[in-house]
Amino acid sequence: MxxxxxxxxxxxxxxxxxxxxxxxxxxxxxxxxxxxxxxxxxxxxxxxxxxxxxxxxxxxxxxxxxxxxxxxxxxxxxxxxxxxxxxxxxxxxxxxxxxxxxxxxxxxxxxxxxxxxxxxxxxxxxxxQFEAQLRYFEKQLLAELGYGLDLLSDCHGAPLVADADYRYVADEGAVPVGQERDRFGEKVSGELLMALAQERLSSDQLGAAKRLMRTLLRPHLGSRPLESRRLWSIFSKLGKTKLGNAGEARH
Structure with missing residues (x-):
């Protein structure tokens, strides 16, 4: 062969x-x-x-x-x-x-x-509904690339606290708010990070999870805009137009 x-x-x-x-x-x-x-x-x-x-x-x-x-x-x-x-x-x-x-x-x-x-x-x-599954796919992708996320402990190794706030810094992990100094990252709650780790995001956590993953993926995607985001915008506008037309028809 x-x-x-x-x-x-x-x-x-x-x-x-x-x-x-x-x-x-x-x-x-x-x-x-x-x-x-x-x-x-x-x-x-x-x-x-x-x-x-x-x-x-x-x-x-x-x-x-x-x-x-x-x-x-x-x-x-x-x-x-x-x-x-x-x-x-x-x-x-x-x-x-x-x-x-x-x-x-x-x-x-x-x-x-x-x-x-x-x-x-x-x-x-x-x-x-697929938005939560997209976040889990992104998380696995980062792990496959060698940039796995520690979503259960902070940058000092201490367990996350659900009602505490953190800045998630790509090369450090979850930095407790107040200890950031010159470090920048997406502000998230411990509850959100743990939900992402356990793949049990609720509907009201999806927006924050999307912002977090977009920030963490940005260095790996290059400078060119993603064509799929343009398509998403087009379909979102079409959906709103259809809803508006349906509302007008009912009235």
Whole structure:
């Protein structure tokens, strides 16, 4: 068996970009090999069997070969059909893809995070409440990158106090308010940090948890704005417009 050829590896399409006249450059995330860059030759031709599979969020079986950093796609088939995310769920799914693209190196597998990614997409396809699960995914992502969060003790090693306030500093952890000096970080309660650690965030904690995770992820995402945040803004405005129109119709 040729070790440079991978056959029917489970994975997902993270990003696609046109390449030359009829081909495409793919970034995929695979279960056993992590992120992989692929050239899909002729994939955009009208009669290509791959043309209809160049959409994100569907579980695929992928085959590729080659010795360089950029491999050549040899096969792509649908593992199973799932209902794709829509509206804000779709924006959230694009956000998860952008997190993986910007933080995970090529050929660096993260099987635990991959399994959580699959669970995340499954949840988003059902259009259930997903904001808490996004925070847990972000937390696991930081841990996989080597920046795991200590959410149960402060920077001195003392157990957190639920009704105390802290500044969470990326390289130090939870600094009790009043001891920050020149250190900057998101202000949070001990109760919030413990809820995030135990993955039991309540609805009224979601806003603070989002601000905290955004602050902690910012150094790892680069300077370019996230496209998924623009999509989120668009879908949020559409949702408010529909609610407003429905209210006018009732009156």
């Amino acid at each position: 040729n070790p440079s050829i991978i056959e029917r590896q489970p994975g997902y399409l993270l990003h696609t970009h046109p390449y030359r006249d009829s081909s495409a450059l793919l970034e995929i995330w695979s279960r056993d090999f992590g992120r992989v860059g692929l050239v899909a030759r002729g994939a955009r031709r009208a009669k290509s069997p791959w043309r209809g599979l160049l959409d994100s969020f569907q579980p695929l079986l992928l085959s590729w070969g080659g010795k360089g950093d950029l491999k050549t796609l040899r096969g792509m088939e649908l593992e199973q059909m799932i209902t794709p995310p829509a509206g804000q769920s779709m924006a959230a799914a694009y956000y998860v893809n952008e997190l993986v693209l910007r933080t995970c190196m090529r050929h660096d597998p993260h099987p635990g995070l991959y399994a959580n990614y699959v669970k995340m997409l499954t949840l988003l396809s059902t259009h259930q």
